[in-house]
Amino acid sequence: MQGKTADFRLMDAKSRWALLAPLVNADAAFSRTLASEQRRLMQFYRASLHAYDGDRAAWGRDIQAMLKQDSANPYYRWFVGQ
16 A cells, blocks of 8 residues: 555656746756756655655666766765765
């Protein structure tokens, strides 16, 4: 049952992203960068929910993929103890 709880929280978080106000005066490059950062942040949240649920395999998969994409991020590094 815990996994289902995490899935619903993740869905709820995703729906909040969809409700963000549109960007004004943002060029295409900025919009792509923002979308990429939002995807990475959602991956971080998903990994955190897997950890909360005790699913070590899913946590490891998601956190490694996220760190591969953004290994220089100080918060992500701090979170995993690097």
